[in-house]
Amino acid sequence: MPVMTYRDALRAAMAEEMERDEQVVLLGEDIGVYGGTHLVTNGLIDQFGPRRVIDTPISENGFTGAAIGMAMAGMRPIVEMMTWNFSFQAADQIIQNAAKIHYFSGGQVHVPLVIRGPNGGGVQLSAQHTHSLEGFYGHFPGLKVVSPVTPEDVKGMMLASIRDPDPVIFLEAGALYGTKGDVPEGDYTVEFGKARIAREGSDVTLVAYGRQVNMLLRVADDLDKEGVQAEVIDLRSIRPFDTETIITSVKKTNRAVVVQEQWRWFSVASEVAALIQEHAFDYLDAPVERVSGAEVPAPYARNLEVAGFPSEEQILEAVRRVLYQESR
Amino acid sequence: MAEVIMPKMGDAMEEGTLLKWLKSPGDEVAEGDPIAEIETDKVTLEIEASESGYLTNTLVEEGAIVPIGTAVATIGAQDEVGQAPAAAAPVAEPDEAPAAEPAATAAEPVAAAATNGASAPAAVQAAPPEPVVRADGERLRASPLVKRLATEHNIDLNQVAGTGPGGRIVKADIAVYVSGEKPAPQAAEAPKTAPSKAEAAAPATGTVVEMSRMKQRTGERMAEAKRDIPHFYVSTSVDMTAAMAFRTDTNAALGEDGGKISVNDLVIKAAALALRDNPTINRSYVNDQLLQHDSIDVNMAVAVDGGLIAPFIPNADQKSLGAISKLAKDLGRRAREGGLKPEEYQGGTFTISNLGMFDVDEFVAVINPPQAAILAVASVRETPVVRDGEIGVGQLMQLTLAADHRALDGAEVAVYLQSVKRYLENPMLLAIS
Missing domain, CATH: 2.40.50.100 (RNA polymerase II/Efflux pump adaptor protein, barrel-sandwich hybrid domain)
Incomplete structure (x- = not known):
């Protein structure tokens, strides 16, 4: 399989689908002539022209609303949020219109819209530019929310998103645009609502999505040296959600640690913990642990930012608690 | 499904x-x-x-x-x-009927490995580990998994020591309990403080070694045998000079590929022939009754990794030495590999325990119930012997028969031993009988 960066896999998905389907158009700030703030759309304006790669004003609510209208009329727009933090400007369009039109129209009108952009922090962008919004958008019925971490998944899920009849919130791992991985050749999609078992194990289930999955894989390597076999589950799809894979794993391991960058209160990890106790209560040997971001606005200073996000040490400590091991 | x-x-x-x-x-x-x-x-x-x-x-x-x-x-x-x-079977509301009548066959308590009688009602009669002391009215803490396992396997959690936070019983504690080990009591409770006076007087230090199922079962059977059976012992010395020469000659004649006859094979054959001559020894004592066996099936005790097992050679009196030798080797090998079939070790009418390969003068064995006797075979060793008023060098082997006095009396055991001795001292009889 060819090796590609996360960024190139994402661009390839959009370009291939634009070749296949002329209803696919891109909208966003600086995505055309400038090539995109994160170079995700670099070169696409040369390939498809300014009618399909549309540079917009700095007006998230406006161009998101325009894209919703395009989608209702049968086009397949992809909106770039320069970062997901700016989607708060467009929250009214996303939540009040995109998520509800299918419902309001009695199922007559679909909104096949993809909104994509980098999510989360870790690159010193401070409090207003460091949000992880999967819990926020995952809250609203009518939206689909995905958060792929591998180049393979980012391409397969982007193709699935463009072809999906409903609005998809596509949360990219902004800190990982340059990471490389195998990407299958040809056309393929990654189905929503299916988690990925990133590593098999028997002793403890570790659950995350986005860049925390990579951290869990490193923790699992450390645990392996101590004789603990951790199973790592990459959720990939926040809504719809794959309960079964998690429950099957917890029934095997009897314990779980859920990790996320976002704040703990009312979060994805809280939902996962609740699902586990609902569906695998009689299999739990220890309370489900959540490892989350510190309950403060994200700091700018490097040392404070590192301290504010889940660390491998925090995850290891949580694993030891569910295993009833002495902390070290 | x-x-x-x-x-x-x-x-x-x-x-x-x-x-x-x-x-x-x-x-x-x-x-x-x-x-x-x-x-x-x-x-x-x-x-x-x-x-x-x-x-x-x-x-x-x-x-x-x-x-x-x-x-x-x-x-x-x-x-x-x-x-x-x-x-x-759906798990009942735990508060209502914790272990009342689980489905059909699962009724036999899991933890009661030691209880033999079907009447034993409770799962926990077999020496439980030291329970964590819980104050009156204090809630028993156990993980959901543990509660489910306890219901499924009829485990009384009051008997299980908890090592989790606040004395919570966790999966690892159940594993320890079921395996019968003593847990370190309240390990999680006060691991770093000095032990109280009561705890300081606790039993000896050492590492608890997990017993295999086989070893547990053998231990139970042997304790029961030694406790219930009135053993008595009769010994004799056998001059094995002729037998050893016979064995050397036979093995030389058999050559490399013929398989070697061992002292053990000779003893099995001799014991079996002597049982045919003295059928009262070939009995079992079952439920206050004597059972006369129709066949002579000789068990041989085999030390294996993790315990002891005694497969038997059926109709040993009717088998040639060569056949006995071949079967004994095969059974011994498979016993050590754990590959015996139940029908190869469940049964038998008379047992031989041979420690001859370990340079022992003599020993007594514990009867393998319900059989009436067991023959302990020591090493063959060069010893001064008196023959016809002359002192010479003989190769003597000590045999000790342990017998159940409810089934046998001293005289018939002595006659039987004489018979074994006659066969071994005249090894041609082993070849022609």
């Missing part, structure tokens, strides 16, 4: 230990495929898939002791993987 049950491998088997899963839920299995290793009192066996399909669920953990007839796994279609088996 079809259930795979803990099979009954022989009459004495009431439960088995699930040692290891060889397949995992989701694996495709064909009928007859081994899916798990189980350990009975005596051997390690594989359970096979009862039909083809997918292993949908494993219902017991590795290491669990399971009564025979209990479902340990289910096999079904691929889309049934992970689904609860339809026929599984």
Whole structure:
């Protein structure tokens, strides 16, 4: 399989689908002539022209609303949020219109819209530019929310998103645009609502999505040296959600640690913990642990930012608690 | 979905230990495929898939002791993987009926490995580990998994020491309890403080060694035998000079590929022929009655990793020395590999325990119930002997018969030993009888 960066896999998905389907158009700030703030759309304006790669004003609510209208009329727009933090400007369009039109129209009108952009922090962008919004958008019925971490998944899920009849919130791992991985050749999609078992194990289930999955894989390597076999589950799809894979794993391991960058209160990890106790209560040997971001606005200073996000040490400590091991 | 049950491998088997899963839920299995290793009192066996399909669920953990007839796994279609088996008895509200009457065959208590009688009602009569002291009215803490396991296996959690936070009983504590080990009491409670005076007077230090099922079972049987059977012992010396020469000559004649006759083979044959001549020894004492056996099936005690097992040579009196030798070697090898079939060790009418290879002067053995006698065989060693008023060098071997005085008296045992001795001192009789 060819090796590609996360960024190139994402661009390839959009370009291939634009070749296949002329209803696919891109909208966003600086995505055309400038090539995109994160170079995700670099070169696409040369390939498809300014009618399909549309540079917009700095007006998230406006161009998101325009894209919703395009989608209702049968086009397949992809909106770039320069970062997901700016989607708060467009929250009214996303939540009040995109998520509800299918419902309001009695199922007559679909909104096949993809909104994509980098999510989360870790690159010193401070409090207003460091949000992880999967819990926020995952809250609203009518939206689909995905958060792929591998180049393979980012391409397969982007193709699935463009072809999906409903609005998809596509949360990219902004800190990982340059990471490389195998990407299958040809056309393929990654189905929503299916988690990925990133590593098999028997002793403890570790659950995350986005860049925390990579951290869990490193923790699992450390645990392996101590004789603990951790199973790592990459959720990939926040809504719809794959309960079964998690429950099957917890029934095997009897314990779980859920990790996320976002704040703990009312979060994805809280939902996962609740699902586990609902569906695998009689299999739990220890309370489900959540490892989350510190309950403060994200700091700018490097040392404070590192301290504010889940660390491998925090995850290891949580694993030891569910295993009833002495902390070290 | 079809259930795979803990099979009954022989009459004495009431439960088995699930040692290891060889397949995992989701694996495709064909009928007859081994899916798990189980350990009975005596051997390690594989359970096979009862039909083809997918292993949908494993219902017991590795290491669990399971009564025979209990479902340990289910096999079904691929889309049934992970689904609860339809026929599984739902767990009752724990508060209402914790262990009242679990479904059908699962009624036999799991933890009561030591209780032999079917009347023993409680699961916990077999010496429980020291329970964590809970104050009156204090809530018992256990993880949900532990509560489910306790219900399924009739474990009284009041008898299980908890090592989790606040004395919570966790999965590892159940494993310790079921294996019969003593846990370190309240390890999580006060590990770093000095022990109280009461705890300081606790028993000796050392490492608890886990006993295999076989060793536990052998221990129970031997304790019962030594406690209940009035043993008495009769010894004699056998001059093995002729037998050793016979053995040397025979083995030389057999050559390299013919298989070697051992002293043990000679003793088995001699003991069997002597049993034919003295049938009262070939008896068992069962339920206050004497049972005269029709066949002479000689067990030989074999030391194996983790315990002792005594496969037998059926109709040993009718077998040639060569046949005995071949079978004894095969049984011994497979006993050490854990590969005996139940019908090869369940039964037998008379047992020989031979420590001759270990340079022992003499020893007495404990009777293998319900048999009436056991023959202990010591080493063959050069010893001064008096023959016809002359002192010479003989090769003497000490035999000691332990007998059940309820079944046998001294005189008949002495006559039997004389008979064994006559065969061994005239080895041609072993070849022609």
